[in-house]
Every structure is written in structure tokens, then in C-alpha cells.
Amino acid sequence: MTARSPHLLALLLTLGLAALPAGLTAQTVSIERGQLRSGSLETGDTARFTFEAGEDFLLYGEVNQISVDVVVTLTDAEGRRVGPAWDTPARGAEAFSTTIETGGTYTLNVAPFEDEEGDFEVRILQLEERSDDPEDLADQLMFAYSRPGGPGGAVQVWRNGRTVFSKAYGLADLAHEIPFRTTTPTNIGSTSKQFTAFAVMLQAERGLLDLDDDIREHVPELPEFDEIITIRHLLTHTSGLREFLNLYSLTGAPATGISRDHVITIAQRQPSLQNSPGEEWNYNNTAFSLAATIVERTSDQDFDDFLEENVFGPLGMESSVARMEPSQLIPGRADGYTPGGSGWMAPGDLGGAIGAGGIYASVEDLQRWGENMLEPTVGTAETVEAMMTEHMLNDGEGSGYGFGLFIDEQRGLLRRHHGGADVSHRSMIVHYPEIEAGLTVQSNAATFNSANVAFQLGAAFFGDEMEPEEEAVADAEFDASAWDREDFDVFEGSYSLDEAPQMVVRFWRDEETLYTQMTGQQALEVEPVSPTRFRVVVVDAQFEFETEEGEATGATLYQGGREMHATRVAEDEVEEAEWSPEDLTDFVGRFYSEEIETFYEVRLDMPDDEDGEDAEPRLVMNQLWMGDRPMSASTDEDTFTAANMTLQFERDRHGTVTGFYVDVTRTRDVRFVRVDSGMEN
Numbered sequence: 001m002t003a004r005s006p007h008l009l010a011l012l013l014t015l016g017l018a019a020l021p022a023g024l025t026a027q028t029v030s031i032e033r034g035q036l037r038s039g040s041l042e043t044g045d046t047a048r049f050t051f052e053a054g055e056d057f058l059l060y061g062e063v064n065q066i067s068v069d070v071v072v073t074l075t076d077a078e079g080r081r082v083g084p085a086w087d088t089p090a091r092g093a094e095a096f097s098t099t100i101e102t103g104g105t106y107t108l109n110v111a112p113f114e115d116e117e118g119d120f121e122v123r124i125l126q127l128e129e130r131s132d133d134p135e136d137l138a139d140q141l142m143f144a145y146s147r148p149g150g151p152g153g154a155v156q157v158w159r160n161g162r163t164v165f166s167k168a169y170g171l172a173d174l175a176h177e178i179p180f181r182t183t184t185p186t187n188i189g190s191t192s193k194q195f196t197a198f199a200v201m202l203q204a205e206r207g208l209l210d211l212d213d214d215i216r217e218h219v220p221e222l223p224e225f226d227e228i229i230t231i232r233h234l235l236t237h238t239s240g241l242r243e244f245l246n247l248y249s250l251t252g253a254p255a256t257g258i259s260r261d262h263v264i265t266i267a268q269r270q271p272s273l274q275n276s277p278g279e280e281w282n283y284n285n286t287a288f289s290l291a292a293t294i295v296e297r298t299s300d301q302d303f304d305d306f307l308e309e310n311v312f313g314p315l316g317m318e319s320s321v322a323r324m325e326p327s328q329l330i331p332g333r334a335d336g337y338t339p340g341g342s343g344w345m346a347p348g349d350l351g352g353a354i355g356a357g358g359i360y361a362s363v364e365d366l367q368r369w370g371e372n373m374l375e376p377t378v379g380t381a382e383t384v385e386a387m388m389t390e391h392m393l394n395d396g397e398g399s400g401y402g403f404g405l406f407i408d409e410q411r412g413l414l415r416r417h418h419g420g421a422d423v424s425h426r427s428m429i430v431h432y433p434e435i436e437a438g439l440t441v442q443s444n445a446a447t448f449n450s451a452n453v454a455f456q457l458g459a460a461f462f463g464d465e466m467e468p469e470e471e472a473v474a475d476a477e478f479d480a481s482a483w484d485r486e487d488f489d490v491f492e493g494s495y496s497l498d499e500a501p502q503m504v505v506r507f508w509r510d511e512e513t514l515y516t517q518m519t520g521q522q523a524l525e526v527e528p529v530s531p532t533r534f535r536v537v538v539v540d541a542q543f544e545f546e547t548e549e550g551e552a553t554g555a556t557l558y559q560g561g562r563e564m565h566a567t568r569v570a571e572d573e574v575e576e577a578e579w580s581p582e583d584l585t586d587f588v589g590r591f592y593s594e595e596i597e598t599f600y601e602v603r604l605d606m607p608d609d610e611d612g613e614d615a616e617p618r619l620v621m622n623q624l625w626m627g628d629r630p631m632s633a634s635t636d637e638d639t640f641t642a643a644n645m646t647l648q649f650e651r652d653r654h655g656t657v658t659g660f661y662v663d664v665t666r667t668r669d670v671r672f673v674r675v676d677s678g679m680e681n
Contacts, residue, residue: 031108033127041068041110042117049108053100053127060097060126060144063110065090065341068118072096073109078481080512081525082106084537087113091341095447097144099130134460135165141453142169145443151337151344152180153443155453156363157461160436161371164461166364172334172444174344185319185360186334186442187349188427189420192322192359194387195307195369196288197235197404199295201383202310208298211235218294221264225273231294233277234287235403236391240273242266243666244286244352250645250664251598252625256326256423258351263289269595274668281391281399282666285356288404292355303354314378317365323358326351330360334444336424344445347423357422363440366429370438373416373431388416388433405431410458412467419451428454435465480528485512487531491545491552495566505555505566507543516543519634519641579633581606581617586657587640587649588619591672593662598623600672602631621647 031037031049039047053059063070072086072094083098090113100106110122126144131137138155139146145153152170156163172180203209209218211232216222218231225240233239244266248258263286274282292303299306304322312320321330326349337344350357361369376384387403400407405416416431427442428450439461441454459466488509497503504519507526516536517523526534526543535542541559545552557564584604591600601622619631621642629642638649638657649660659673 028107031122031124033124036121036123038119038121039110040117040119041070041112043112043115045112045117047110047120047122049110049122051106051108051124051127053103053106054129055101055103056130057100057103058097058126058128058130058140058143059100059124060095061108061122061124063094063096064121064123065092065094066119066121068120069113069116070094070110070120071113073111074098075107075109076102077105080527081537089339089341092343093339095144095339097126134457135167137460138165138167138457141456142167145170145445145448149174149177151443151445152334153441153445153448154180154182154184154186154363155439155441155457156182156367157439157457158367158370158437159462161375163367164437168363172332174335174337174346180334180444181362182364183319183332183362184334185321185330185332185362186427186444187323187336187357187420187422187425188359188361188366188429188442189353189357189422189425190285191366191418191420191427191429192353192355192357193288194373194404194418194429195311195359196291196295196355197387198311198379198383199303199306200231200235200291201387201403202379203295203298205380205383209294215290215294218297219264219290222267222290223270227273227277229273229277231291232391234284234291234294236399236401237281237284237287238278238391238393238399239284239287240275240277240279240282241284241286241290242270242274242670243282243284244289245350246665246667247596247670250593250662250667250670251596252623256348256351259325260289260293260352260354263352264293271595271671272669276394278394281393281401284666285353288356289352289354307359311369311378312365315365315368315372317361317368319360319362320365321360322354323349323360324354333360334425336422336444336446338424338446349425350422353422357420363442366440367438370429370431370440374433374436374438388431410455410466411463411469413462413465415458417454419454421450426450430454430458432458432462432465435462437462437465478528478530483528483531485509485514488514488528490547490550491555493552494569495555496569497557497564497566504569505543505557507555519636519646584617584619586655587638589657589674589677591659592675593670593672595670599675621645 028048029037031051037049041047063072069090074082076082082100086094086096110120131140142153145151146169150170152168152172154168155165157165166182168180168182170180172178172184204211209231212230214228215231215234229239244263245255247266248255267286295306296303304324307322323330335346338347372378373384387405389402390407391399391401393399405418408415413432414434416433418429420427424446425444426448429440431438439454439457441450492508495505506517508515514526515523516526524539525537527537528534533542533544541557544556546554552568554565554567557566587602588604589602603620604617605620606617619640621629621631631640631642634641640647644664646663647660649657652658657674659671662670662672
């Protein structure tokens with residue numbers, strides 16, 4: 001079963017909030033923790049299971065999709081959704097989990113995906129009050145990863161050179177039923193970036209490089225762009241280079257097949273920089289891959305040997321190794337697992353990850369690393385301080401990032417952290433330098449939310465050193481259920497991001513439900529946390545609105561430790577284009593990107609009689625490995641979105657479409673040139 005289209009997901013999120021249409025079958029029964037309920041669904045059905053929960057309860061359960069793909073949502077007594085819509089995978093166990101903040105009656109809604117029908121079973125496995133004891137809370141948060149026969153994880157907490165808490169859960173290897181241990185080497189993904197930055201800094205300490213060196217001094221085969229990229233730009237995600245995973249995704253090929261040589265080739269084929277170096281922060285795996293190459297060339301050692309000799313060995317990190325390629329054997333490692341229709345699947349690791357990722361380490365080893373970052377015995381205090389200091393962009397604005405570390409605060413306490421996500425493994429390490437403390441969490445399950453678990457445990461173990469939960473207090477005083485949803489009308493409208501004006505965020509109300517949608521992305525529900533602040537239900541993000549004389553003038557997006565301001569714009573400036581079938585044919589054709597040697601075909605699909613009178617023709621983009629991706633008109637002229645891609649078409653002086661540029665998350669302006677009209681198809 002292919003992955004869901006964001007457009008389909010948006011529809012599902014909306015339907016999950018709507019009242020059940022008249023005439024459709026609805027099943028409503030009670031369910032208790034541990035109780036197994038089963039049922040059958042036909043197209044349009046919704047099975048509802050009610051239960052009671054107290055204040056600040058943790059919920060975890062699973063729906064066994066025996067012969068039907070389901071979408072699971074949770075609603076409170078007022079019919080408002082709590083948490084996200086759960087909708088992967090298509091068969092097998094569909095897990096759902098969330099924190100229930102307010103006590104009362106809740107309903108678990110199980111509906112078929114699109115027009116599927118079949119049988120399912122549902123069971124609530126965890127429904128209990130969140131513990132005030134940090135160690136008990138760790139067990140609660142790791143509940144889903146201590147299940148028999150399932151992947152596991154580990155937690156390690158330290159302070160002042162002493163282990164505060166250390167525990168492993170579940171299995172490291174499902175095929176051989178090997179338990180997870182605190183000494184189990186696990187792929188830490190992008191948490192590796194701080195090790196790469198540290199390796200570069202060690203070479204700088206030795207006078208073998210300077211952070212302000214032109215990277216072409218060390219990797220001369222890279223192209224000579226109009227502006228110089230320095231090593232400092234690499235370590236701070238400000239280089240302007242293409243991000244290789246996002247770029248490679250445009251080819252439709254699996255990321256597991258990427259090699260380190262591909263990363264350099266990608267940089268060599270880049271026609272120009274995406275931005276001036278130092279001008280903007282754009283998370284970039286290419287940069288850290290090149291940083292590892294620079295370490296190798298200045299040390300005359302392979303990167304794994306360098307880390308073993310200069311970092312892992314001296315710090316006693318006996319379970320740690322840099323995996324240079326996915327086929328390399330790591331003794332005693334945790335295999336990574338992703339849920340699939342027939343149970344857990346082991347898809348392997350990303351290719352070409354070294355420098356950007358690729359390190360396997362145990363939580364015990366990561367404590368040794370964390371303690372060195374607080375009081376270094378390897379490297380200098382100046383090196384650690386530089387890594388933990390926020391890098392400033394060319395315009396003087398903070399980037400929220402140091403060298404391989406995110407820079408922020410948690411309730412007034414300085415926090416330096418970085419998460420990691422390979423194909424299936426998840427990790428997070430958090431440093432609290434002011435109190436000489438830290439923690440790390442990891443799992444070999446793709447479903448693990450490492451940041452959520454780590455930050456909750458940080459507050460649980462070190463909350464006494466943090467400021468009072470002022471926002472939580474304010475939220476408690478604000479009664480969202482009593483707030484008049486019509487008050488949201490003043491915020492309805494469109495807001496253009498100051499940093500990227502082509503990205504427009506819309507807000508609107510549909511009766512009692514509030515929505516936001518960004519250009520090219522799905523519509524998402526928002527909930528009020530104050531009269532002017534709203535959280536996105538399915539994404540860890542919030543918006544704070546600004547008003548002048550009762551009129552909304554702007555909003556600030558808070559996400560991932562960053563703040564992005566958006567200015568309100570008139571609706572006629574962002575009105576979506578309306579296209580006739582004749583006009584849409586302008587975009588039909590076959591297009592080729594020399595940079596990534598990939599063809600895309602754009603065709604016009606006309607509605608069939610069975611689609612109904614209201615069905616409209618639509619453009620569809622097709623690529624050999626991606627298959628069909630429906631296209632939607634965007635707010636900009638000649639601009640369309642397809643899944644997570646934005647296609648900006650260009651015309652010649654005669655108005656003929658000659659090509660387009662593709663943006664995909666961290667990679668922009670990849671050019672495709674039209675090679676034929678495709679009209680014969």
C-alpha cells in the first residue's frame with residue numbers, strides 16, 4: 001500500500017471532526033483498559049468506543065486492522081478532537097497514544113480509510129494517571145516500547161557526574177528476541193552531528209584547519225560558486241547547498257541506496273547556491289557529510305577511525321562506532337523497525353549518512369559524551385562553548401543553532417539538544433549546562449517520539465531548576481471549552497511568512513472547528529490555549545496573533561525552537577488561480593532535470609461519469625518510482641503542489657510553458673526543462 005497523499009490526509013482529518021451523516025451505520029459501545037472489542041466496518045461507517053479518563057491521563061492502545069485500513073481519532077464529550085488522526089500502516093497494528101489533559105468521557109472513533117470495508121479489533125492497553133515520580137514517568141512514557149515481542153529503547157539521566165536513572169526496555173532484535181540493554185549500540189541518526197562538529201573543532205584546535213577556511217581548500221572538486229562557503233557555514237546549516245536527502249527524494253529512488261560519493265556528486269551538479277552563505281538557516285545533511293570529509297582529509301584517517309582514536313576511545317565509549325555504510329556489521333547492535341501490514345519490518349539504514357548521521361552508540365556511552373560536553377577532558381572548554389553558542393545570521397538574527405546543537409531554553413533553563421531519526425531508529429540527547437546535567441533517550445522503533453519523551457523527562461527530573469510552568473498556569477486559567485469560537489473570526493485570513501513570502505498561512509473557522517493551512521500542505525486543526533495563542537493539534541507548533549485596534553495584523557509561528565513571523569495580507573493577493581481544462585493543457589508534457597537526471601510527466605486527467613457532475617479535471621504528475629501525484633493549484637501564478645513538492649512553472653515570451661522549478665522542504669529551485677508536450681498521450 002502506498003503512502004497517503006497529504007491531500008487525502010487533509011480530507012481524513014476534516015472528516016474525523018465532522019458529525020456522522022444521517023443514514024450511515026454507527027456503533028457505540030463502552031470500552032475499558034485491557035478489554036478487547038471487535039467489529040466490522042463498511043464504507044461510511046464509524047465505530048465509536050467510549051471510556052472515562054481522569055485529568056492528566058496517558059492513553060495508549062492499538063487497532064488490529066484485520067481486513068480493513070482504518071483511521072483512528074479521539075474526541076471529548078463536546079465532540080472536539082484530542083490528539084492527531086492515526087492513519088499508518090494500512091494493515092496490522094494501528095497504534096494510538098496521547099495525553100488526556102482534562103478528565104471526562106472520551107470517544108475513540110474507528111472509521112475505514114476511503115471506501116474500504118472489513119474487520120478490526122481494538123484494545124486500550126494503557127490508561128492511567130501521569131506519575132509525578134520521574135522514574136515511574138519514564139516507565140509510563142516507554143510503555144509502548146516494553147511490550148512483548150516489540151522493539152524497545154533506553155533512557156539515561158545524569159547530573160554532576162552521577163547516573164540518576166538508567167533503564168532499558170523491550171527488544172533490540174526481534175528475530176532473535178535479544179533484549180535491549182543500556183549498553184546496546186543504537187543508530188542515533190542526526191544526534192551524530194554534534195560528534196562531527198566536535199571532530200572538526202579538534203582539528204581546528206590542532207591548527208589543521210580554520211572554521212573560516214573556504215571548503216574548497218579541503219574539497220577542491222566542489223564547484224566554485226559565486227560566494228565562498230566556509231567550514232563554519234557547514235556546521236551551522238547556513239551554506240546554501242542542496243540538502244541531499246530531499247534532493248534525492250525527487251528521483252523517487254530509495255534513500256538506502258545513497259553512497260558518500262553521491263553526496264559530493266550532488267554538490268558538484270548544483271548550478272548555484274540556494275542562498276548566500278550565512279544568510280539563512282536551512283537544516284542540511286549535505287553540509288555535515290562534507291564536514292566529515294574535511295576531517296578525513298586533514299587527519300589522513302577514515303572518519304570512523306578518527307572518532308575511535310580521538311573521541312570514543314579516550315572517553316571510554318566502548319559500544320560506539322561510526323557505521324561507514326549500511327552493510328557494515330555492528331556487533332550487538334539494535335536493529336531498526338518500522339510498522340507494516342504483517343507486523344514489524346526491518347528496512348535497514350540510510351545510505352551516505354556518515355557525518356550527518358551514522359553513529360551507533362549506547363545510552364551509557366552517550367552519558368560519557370554528555371559529561372564531556374559539560375566538563376571536557378577531551379577537547380577544550382573553548383571548543384564546547386563554541387558548539388553551544390548560538391550562531392548569528394548575516395543580518396544579526398539568531399539561528400537557534402550552534403555547531404551540531406540546537407540552542408534554546410526549557411522554562412528558563414539553558415538547553416542544548418539534538419534529535420536523530422534514521423529510517424527506523426530514533427534518539428535525542430539533551431544537555432543542561434547550567435546544572436551540569438543531561439539525558440538521552442533512544443529506540444529502535446520508527447514510532448518513537450524522542451523529543452517529546454526527552455523533554456518531558458527533562459522537566460520531570462530537573463523541573464525544580466526550571467521556572468514555574470507559567471504558560472501551563474495561564475492555560476489552566478483559560479477555559480478553552482468556554483471560549484466563544486466566533487472570537488476566532490478576527491484572525492481569519494491569510495498571512496505571508498516574512499522569511500518566505502511565497503509561503504502563505506491561512507486560518508479559518510468551520511462552525512466550532514478551527515483550521516490552519518500552509519501553502520502546499522494539508523489543512524490542520526488548531527485549538528486555543530489563550531485568546532490569542534493557538535496550538536496545532538497534530539504538529540508540535542503554535543501561533544500567536546497580533547492585533548491593532550481589534551484587527552489582526554500578524555502572527556508568529558513557534559516550532560522546533562524557532563520563531564517565524566508572518567504578516568497579514570489581503571485575500572485578493574492570495575486568491576487561488578482557477579483553471580479551465582483548456583488552460584490546464586498548457587502544463588501537460590514531459591520534463592527533464594539534468595541536475596538529477598530524472599523525468600517527470602504531467603498529464604491532464606478528465607473526470608469519468610462515475611466521478612459525478614461536480615468532478616473537475618485535474619493535473620497529475622507521474623514519475624517512474626513515485627507513481628501518480630495529484631496536483632493542486634497554489635496561491636502563486638502558475639504554481640502547483642504535488643504531495644510535499646511545489647512546482648513553479650515558467651513560460652517564454654509567447655506564453656508557452658517551457659519548464660518548472662521544484663521546491664521540496666530543504667531543497668529549492670531544482671530545474672526541469674520541458675522536452676515534449678505530451679499531448680499525444
